[in-house]
Amino acid sequence: MHDAAFAADPHQVYDRVRAHGPAGPVELAPGVDATLVVGYETALRVLQNTTLFARDARRWKALNEGHVGLDHPVLPMMAYRPNCLFTDGAVHLRLRKAVTDSLARLNMTRIRRDVEPIADYLIDRFSERGRADLLNDYAKLLPLLLFNQLFGCPADIGDTLTSAMSAIFDGRDALRANEELTACLMELIALKRRRAGDDVTSWLIQHPAGLTDEELKDQLVMLMGAGVEPERNLIGNALLLLLAPGAGGDGSGMLIEEAIDHVLWNQTPIANYATHYPVQDVDLGGVVAEANTPVVISFAAANSDPALADARRTHSKGAHLAWGAGPHACPAKDPAQVIAVTAIEKILNALPDLTLAVHEKDLQWRPGPFHRALVALPVAFSPTPATRTASALRSRTAPAAAEQPVPTTAPATVRPEPAKKKGFWSSFLDTFRV
Template sequence: MDAHSGSTPQTPPPGCPMHQGQPTALYGEDFAADPDWFYDRMRAAGPVAQVELAPGVDATLVIQHETALRVLQNPALFVRDSRRWNALNDGRIPMDSPVLPMMFYRPNSLFSDGAEHLRFRKATTDSLNRINVSRLGRDVERVADYLIDQFSERGSADLLNDYARLLPLLLFNQLFGCPADIGDRMTRGIAGIFDGGEGALRANDELTSSLLELVALKRRNPGDDVTTWLVQHPAGLNDEELKDQLVVMLSAGIEPVSSLICSSVLLLLSAEGTRGAGMLVEDAMDNVLWNNPPIANYATHYPVQDISLGETTLRANDPVVISFAAANTDPTLTDARLTLSKGAHLAWGAGPHACPAKSPAQLITLTAIERILNALPDLTLSLPEEKLEWRPGPFHRAPVAMPVHFSPTPAHRTPPPPPNIPNRPTGTAPVQGQPAPGAHRKQKGWWSSFLDVFRV
């Protein structure tokens, strides 16, 4: 789906880095509003471009499909261990930078190479492979029905913050065996590191403490859940390693899935993809993954030596970021894409670090979309598509909100919520915020209240 806005200028505005040969900022509102406009103009310089991920954080962005594959599939020349990062080691990266929680080294499969990567990856894939697919589908339906019941009688909702963002949060808390209080803190932490901003590092601290507590709990009291399977895996991961496998599994499974749900529904409701035109849900998902992937720019690599890509020489140990969004829409693929299989896009990555959770993520997304379209058959976007706002940030492609309306429908698919269920805060945070001064530390969040309903 094209995201071009009619209000986007056709030439760079005065002071734009494109006029001055400076790195292109990927974190401002202009980039969030229409990233394709920027990708198109970066392509004029070749297969890569110099960008700024956050103030003071420079990187090389790979925007050509063939070059992206060259990096992703060549672990001998391009590695993932960010402890090599020149600018960070030299003290040139602000330690309060909002992108650090998404870029600094963690002992997990995302930031490792060689034998260490194989050890972490096997623990992850073996644990994910133990998920019962039939049960997962039923759990998605149950969570989806519960969430739809919360707004079905109103006749209107924010499809992102009332549904698409909450569903994977609640579902993954179940899959990973999170008790209510740990789940509340974990969900706040994940949302915070993706949103970035001033609270990113604080959110990372909250996520770290909650997951270490979860690991300790599962060592004492094993359960039938992914966390326990990781703890018991023959790889023998220590607590720090376990915590950071959980970070990458939960982060990759929650925020991107919520955006894929929302963007796929948006396409189905848009003029180019109305259900009357017969577009299948699977086709809408595939269209989004090709043209508007939820993880737009990530998979940071570090060259082990100086190397040339096009006319640009990459310096050893400087960050190289893959633009999945730009590579998928590379003009050189215009004809080739017609003969490529649906899964040939790069939204799931490629090479040794390709996403290991592709199948469950697709099942969750497909079921969530079908569930809400069947429950609310006249679902309609409440504002023109071009008026939607997109969250600033270098890594994701996610709307701020997605208001919809529909014919009010009685809530009857799940038990009614207890009277003390809290109001979820507005804005991008999908869970209960920090307690007000003087409030009890055990004040319930969204996850706690969800568990209360299912204990009825």
């Protein structure tokens, strides 16, 4: 599940597994074996049975025995962290409540308000060129910058957060990127403990669950990991459908919300994940998943299960598994959809003659076992002046940067650093600083 053939056509792998039953053996990455669940009912069975199927990756037998190296590139996505994804029972309930209560304070009006200036800023960076890569110039950066906003990041921390998360998702020097990510988040937590803001980081700190710094750091990593990569792919795959209907269905005349729902069914942004570790050997429809070995849910294959033919025809919103199911189901599906709708509305309204710059058959999908992600989405359009950011700035009574706390670290003159190119978050804050 890690080569170019899988990226180009993952359903040929799902179909081969399905021919043997609702689950079967796969290789997620070189040297990393797992059982992939492709049947809808079996997926629900695993997702909902927390007694038999644990999420704690410290059970992973091959990792514990040294068969999977500690520097393996899948570890940032699979190794244990003390967060909602990798915990069970009372620990999971405690962490999950802190996360869901904090997310509940983000109303949809605020989400749209925060997305719109970021979208304007990014569009202005390429609108005068008449061409762009909507994945890497827009869909990838927008959620990264949005999480900087939601977390209340000052400029330097936000730049590191953006670059480190990008490197982890792209598989570039994952160990170094993970170290940088950890360091910048711990700095952010220390800052927010001294000076709270109106942001998710501060709300998590203030929650009655009393999270430790380590727990706080890992909830923030989980929120970004569960939000940035899926959001990028949701926006990118929906734009592809709207710009090239043959890429996934008849997108002509589709509403944005309809295109998003089509993607959740057919180009599931996180296609395979939710790794479980059976506490004992388990028969999954004829295939035995051994105790403490990875059992991965294929949301994409479950959505294409022939047993769901009727639901697929009507695109029943309650049936697909793109948001997961059970106690670990995504707690932020409503904000995620608002972010995607707003981002797509902004780009289509700003560049109304947007067209795909290559034939859809020439587009490439990024290799990897977990996601359904384009490598790039090149488009062409009539060049337009870069004036949207200025308009957004004039229309905001309280610019985004004004809400950002000022770091209480020593001034630059005390701790001089070599001049370096500003990151996206620094540039965004500079644009909206008054």
